[in-house]
Amino acid sequence: MTVRLQRYLAQAGIASRRKCEDLIAAGLVAVNGRVVTRPGTTVGPSDQVTYRGKIVEAEFGNGTRSLPRCLLFNKPVGVLTTRRDPGGRKTVYGFIPQLDEGRLIYVGRLDRDTEGVLLFTTDGELAHRLTHPRWGVDRVYRVEVSGEFDMDRIAAESERGLELDDGVTGPYRLRTLVSGQPAPADHLTIELELSEGRKREVRRMVAVCGGRVEQLVRTRYAFLTLAGLAAGEWRWLDRSEVEKLLALVGLGRGGSDNRMVEQNGS
Numbered sequence: 274m275t276v277r278l279q280r281y282l283a284q285a286g287i288a289s290r291r292k293c294e295d296l297i298a299a300g301l302v303a304v305n306g307r308v309v310t311r312p313g314t315t316v317g318p319s320d321q322v323t324y325r326g327k328i329v330e331a332e333f334g335n336g337t338r339s340l341p342r343c344l345l346f347n348k349p350v351g352v353l354t355t356r357r358d359p360g361g362r363k364t365v366y367g368f369i370p371q372l373d374e375g376r377l378i379y380v381g382r383l384d385r386d387t388e389g390v391l392l393f394t395t396d397g398e399l400a401h402r403l404t405h406p407r408w409g410v411d412r413v414y415r416v417e418v419s420g421e422f423d424m425d426r427i428a429a430e431s432e433r434g435l436e437l438d439d440g441v442t443g444p445y446r447l448r449t450l451v452s453g454q455p456a457p458a459d460h461l462t463i464e465l466e467l468s469e470g471r472k473r474e475v476r477r478m479v480a481v482c483g484g485r486v487e488q489l490v491r492t493r494y495a496f497l498t499l500a501g502l503a504a505g506e507w508r509w510l511d512r513s514e515v516e517k518l519l520a521l522v523g524l525g526r527g528g529s530d531n532r533m534v535e536q537n538g539s
Contacts, residue, residue: 275315278302278322283397285331286341286376287324290401301325341396343510343518344369344377347502348391354382365391369507380404381412381470381494389414389491390499394518402522403495406443406469410521413466413493414475415450419459422484424449437477443469460487495521 276284279293282302287293294312296302302309303323304316316322322329346369348354353364369377377393378400394400402408427435427447434441446466465475476486492499495518502508510518519525 275317277312278304278309278314278316279312280398281316281322281331282324282329283401285329286378286395286397287329288376289378289397289404293397296324340512340515340519341394341399342372342377343395343399343515344393344507345497345502345510346391346393346507347499347504348383348388349504350386350388353385354379354391368505369393382472383491384473384476387489387491388504390494390497391491392494392497396524399519399522399524402524403518404470408522409468410495411466411468411493412470412491413464415488415490415492416463416465416475416479416486417488418461418463418479418484419487420483420485421459422461422479423482424461424463427478427482435478435481437471437474437481439471442471442474442478443467464492 278297279290282288282293282296283290288296297312297314298310300308300310301324304314304320306321306323346365348365351363352368353362355364356366358364365379366377372395377395378397380392380394380400380403383389383391392403394403403410430436431445431447434443434445445468448464450462450464465478467474471477475489479486497510497514516525
């Protein structure tokens with residue numbers, strides 16, 4: 274059996290499948306000692322794949338799959354979703370553990386001023402499917418909105434999508450939340466449930482409808498919520514949660530990796 278090189282690298286935890294295509298094009302990957310720059314190249318069990326000179330190992334689709342490691346993080350405001358920042362600003366990787374083997378890939382970027390659920394995994398293929406619109410994985414956001422926000426418009430467009438500068442969004446669900454706290458007349462809190470993750474999509478949806486985002490929190494990704502995690506804290510997903518994620522995107526195969534345990538961190 275053969276697989277595409279970018280998928281092999283992603284399954285090995287190098288990066289997301291899309292990012293792996295860029296790494297291949299940049300000449301950082303070799304197959305059997307020869308640099309490959311075409312992402313569509315296929316590899317089989319007898320091929321040796323290296324990334325930056327180090328051997329990369331991943332399993333082929335032989336009916337078994339070791340479970341990836343997955344981590345849930347409550348991202349605080351003011352933290353960048355990137356591995357490193359040239360300006361020295363805080364990044365999410367300064368909060369989570371470093372692995373002896375493999376690397377943790379974030380699933381669905383949150384911008385600097387957005388907080389909440391951020392998922393990481395060592396499996397690039399899982400990361401790819403959890404973010405790709407084809408698989409329809411839900412993300413839920415709580416949004417505090419101010420200004421002359423046209424609630425009627427955003428509600429009316431929920432089934433067919435809202436027109437943005439890069440095209441129409443997918444369908445979404447919307448509801449108004451009651452906080453129980455007094456709020457200015459031009460403030461309200463809404464909840465948006467989407468199954469796609471365009472850049473700054475929620476902020477742009479609010480802006481198109483005349484509002485300003487005062488606070489934006491991702492409260493759920495798939496079935497995962499912030500329960501028990503303060504800002505800046507993380508925990509490993511347990512086996513049942515990982516298996517549920519894999520099944521959700523068509524990767525539900527058994528494995529024998531017992532390294533995942535529930536624990537909190539800060």
